[in-house]
Amino acid sequence: MRIEAPPSMVQLATEALMRMLLSGRLQPGDRVVENQLTQQLGVSRPPLREAMRVLEQQGLITQQPRKGAFVTRLTLHDIYEIVTLRRELERMAVDLGVPVREESRLSRCHAALDRHETCARAGDWMGVLEQAVEFHSSVIGLSGHRRLEEAYRSIQLQMLLCMGMNRQARASGESLVGDWERHRRLLEVIEAGSPEAVHLELARHGDMTFLDGIEDRVGGHSPESLAWLRRVREGEA
Amino acid sequence: MRIEAPPSMVQLATEALMRMLLSGRLQPGDRVVENQLTQQLGVSRPPLREAMRVLEQQGLITQQPRKGAFVTRLTLHDIYEIVTLRRELERMAVDLGVPVREESRLSRCHAALDRHETCARAGDWMGVLEQAVEFHSSVIGLSGHRRLEEAYRSIQLQMLLCMGMNRQARASGESLVGDWERHRRLLEVIEAGSPEAVHLELARHGDMTFLDGIEDRVGGHSPESLAWLRRVREGEA
DNA sequence: GATTGGTCTATTGTCTACAGAAGACAACTC
DNA sequence: GAGTTGTCTTCTGTAGACAATAGACCAATC
Numbered sequence: 001m002r003i004e005a006p007p008s009m010v011q012l013a014t015e016a017l018m019r020m021l022l023s024g025r026l027q028p029g030d031r032v033v034e035n036q037l038t039q040q041l042g043v044s045r046p047p048l049r050e051a052m053r054v055l056e057q058q059g060l061i062t063q064q065p066r067k068g069a070f071v072t073r074l075t076l077h078d079i080y081e082i083v084t085l086r087r088e089l090e091r092m093a094v095d096l097g098v099p100v101r102e103e104s105r106l107s108r109c110h111a112a113l114d115r116h117e118t119c120a121r122a123g124d125w126m127g128v129l130e131q132a133v134e135f136h137s138s139v140i141g142l143s144g145h146r147r148l149e150e151a152y153r154s155i156q157l158q159m160l161l162c163m164g165m166n167r168q169a170r171a172s173g174e175s176l177v178g179d180w181e182r183h184r185r186l187l188e189v190i191e192a193g194s195p196e197a198v199h200l201e202l203a204r205h206g207d208m209t210f211l212d213g214i215e216d217r218v219g220g221h222s223p224e225s226l227a228w229l230r231r232v233r234e235g236e237a
Numbered sequence: 238m239r240i241e242a243p244p245s246m247v248q249l250a251t252e253a254l255m256r257m258l259l260s261g262r263l264q265p266g267d268r269v270v271e272n273q274l275t276q277q278l279g280v281s282r283p284p285l286r287e288a289m290r291v292l293e294q295q296g297l298i299t300q301q302p303r304k305g306a307f308v309t310r311l312t313l314h315d316i317y318e319i320v321t322l323r324r325e326l327e328r329m330a331v332d333l334g335v336p337v338r339e340e341s342r343l344s345r346c347h348a349a350l351d352r353h354e355t356c357a358r359a360g361d362w363m364g365v366l367e368q369a370v371e372f373h374s375s376v377i378g379l380s381g382h383r384r385l386e387e388a389y390r391s392i393q394l395q396m397l398l399c400m401g402m403n404r405q406a407r408a409s410g411e412s413l414v415g416d417w418e419r420h421r422r423l424l425e426v427i428e429a430g431s432p433e434a435v436h437l438e439l440a441r442h443g444d445m446t447f448l449d450g451i452e453d454r455v456g457g458h459s460p461e462s463l464a465w466l467r468r469v470r471e472g473e474a
Numbered sequence: 475g476a477t478t479g480g481t482c483t484a485t486t487g488t489c490t491a492c493a494g495a496a497g498a499c500a501a502c503t504c
Numbered sequence: 505g506a507g508t509t510g511t512c513t514t515c516t517g518t519a520g521a522c523a524a525t526a527g528a529c530c531a532a533t534c
Contacts (some may be wrong), residue, residue: 005302009518010290035485044519045486046283050290053247057294059384065242066486066525081384088329092322101460144461147296147318151388223338224381245487271516281489282516303495303516 009043013051016041021060021071022157023126024164032061032069059158074162075220079211080228082159089152090140090202097142099193108138109187116183120176128176129160135183139190163210208232246280250288253278258297258308259394260363261401269298269306296395311399312457316448317465319396326389327377327439334379336430345375346424353420357413365413366397372420376427400447445469 017037020026032052034045041048052069055061063069074082100106112135119127133156140152182205189201211232215221254274257263269289271282278285289306292298300306311319337343349372356364370393377389419442426438448469452458 008302008516033485046286046518049283049487050287053287053290054294057291065245068485068526081382085329085382085384085388088325092325096461144459145318145322147322147392151322155384222381224333247487270514272514283488286517305496305515 009047010050010054013037013041013043013048014054017051017055018060018157019126021055022129022160022164026071027164028071028073028161030071032071034069058154060161072158072161074158074218075222075225076215076218076229077220077222077225078158079162079214079218080222080225082155082162083206083232084228086152086155086159087206089148089155091199093140093143093145093148093152094195094198094202096145096148097140098190098195098198100142100190102144105138105142105144106191108141109135109190112138113180113183113187116180120180123176125176128179132179132183133157133160139186142190208236246284247287247291250274250278250280250285251291254288254292255297255394256363258292259366259397259401263308264401265308265310265398267308269308271306295391297398309395309398311395311455312459312462313452313455313466314457314459314462315395316399316451316455317459317462319392319399320443320469321465323389323392323396324443326385326392328436330377330380330382330385330389331432331435331439333382333385334377335427335432335435337379337427339381342375342379342381343428345378346372346427349375350417350420350424353417357417360413362413365416369416369420370394370397376423379427445473 017026026032034048034052037043038045038048052061052063056063056069060072061069062072097105112131116128116131116135119131133153136156137149137153140149143149186198186201186205189197211229215229254263263269271285271289274280275282275285289298289300293300293306297309298306299309334342349368353365353368353372355361356368370390373393374386374390377386380386423435423438423442426434448466452466
């Protein structure tokens with residue numbers, strides 16, 4: 001039996017920081033002070049700083065030299081970028097991964113979905129979030145394209161950061177199970193094996209309700225993003 | 238006039254390391270020992286480690302906990318991933334960015350192209366590399382999609398890492414100017430304003446000669462990558 | 475009263491030092 | 505002679521401390 005190496009403080013700090021970001025404990029725009037975090041996490045500054053570099057690369061925090069780090073505050077243009085890129089990556093992944101070629105990849109989806117259900121029924125909000133991320137990643141992973149999956153994961157985390165803004169509104173218990181049911185349906189369509197059907201299901205799947213009234217909540221409107229938002233809303237109607 | 242903040246040691250170390258990687262001074266598979274680099278770069282370990290985290294996120298080096306860091310060694314499957322993802326991102330960028338809407342974005346392309354020419358005629362090999370990267374990035378940047386550009390840039394650097402393997406073969410002076418001419422032609426097509434024409438030019442542009450005999454130089458053949466390589470070669474013939 | 479100058483504190487940037495793990499090598503045992 | 509064990513060296517992981525900078529606050533002057 002192979003024992004696994006104990007996680008480094010950098011890993012632990014990265015995960016802890018990410019949880020603080022995705023749970024909304026750290027809000028977009030908040031200043032991230034190193035010394036405060038070292039005390040809260042019980043880690044010294046060097047590993048914490050490395051963890052922050054990782055999250056900076058992921059686009060979750062933004063560093064200003066000699067000024068400090070801030071939780072990334074997303075503009076409407078950012079959201080436009082996230083949603084459009086996400087869709088394109090999804091598209092590519094489905095075309096490569098459906099119908100499924102390797103059973104092991106599919107079992108990863110099922111495993112994530114099962115854990116998702118467990119967390120949902122237990123009302124474990126944070127667990128559902130993590131497993132939903134893992135489920136989507138595993139779906140992208142059906143393509144066998146690691147870089148695609150990583151790019152998708154990064155984009156997905158940024159999207160969660162942005163949805164955290166109005167998370168409170170959706171935090172009701174039933175949406176946890178509802179999410180799971182949508183994911184289960186998606187996986188069924190995937191197993192059916194038609195890429196086009198999966199595209200359709202994904203288009204329906206994307207929860208765009210968080211875009212309602214988003215212009216008022218965020219700044220940074222660009223011509224591209226405004227045009228996009230208009231198109232999205234027309235498409236819905 | 239706004240003065241810019243002096244670069245941090247992390248930034249400098251990141252850039253220096255990247256140059257060592259892309260110039261081939263550090264070869265894929267090479268061990269990266271922290272203490273050696275601190276001496277060579279004149280930086281202490283914490284900032285160097287932060288820089289290494291950044292490059293790890295970019296996929297240029299690979300860290301094994303408690304074992305050390307290594308320059309990423311690419312498999313055939315990795316190359317398959319890089320080339321296919323790159324193409325898809327390019328595609329998306331062209332569809333969004335052509336015809337060009339903002340003059341300022343186009344001028345960035347021209348600026349990079351001019352610097353490219355200067356370096357090429359001076360025989361500045363490293364400069365050509367940097368400006369070629371910047372030119373391609375600026376072309377992707379025509380889309381006004383920062384995340385797309387960043388994803389592309391990361392992929393592009395990995396591709397350069399892999400081309401570094403047989404760089405010596407192409408290091409003749411004429412290819413420097415040749416690269417520039419290809420880029421100039423591409424920019425002309427872009428300015429003409431037809432996305433389809435740009436797609437065509439890009440398909441012709443991609444220098445696939447580095448794939449010649451690549452199966453023998455790298456390991457890690459996957460079903461996907463072998464099928465892809467076959468398709469690419471058939472497409473050429 | 476407003477503005478400029480200085481000081482002071484909080485925070486970041488960097489370095490040095492130590493603890494612990496991994497791998498190499500030698501000596502010892504069978 | 506082959507295998508195993510113990511030790512030693514090298515390197516990474518982490519901590520703590522110091523230097524330098526940014527921003528706030530207060531005082532003094534015009």
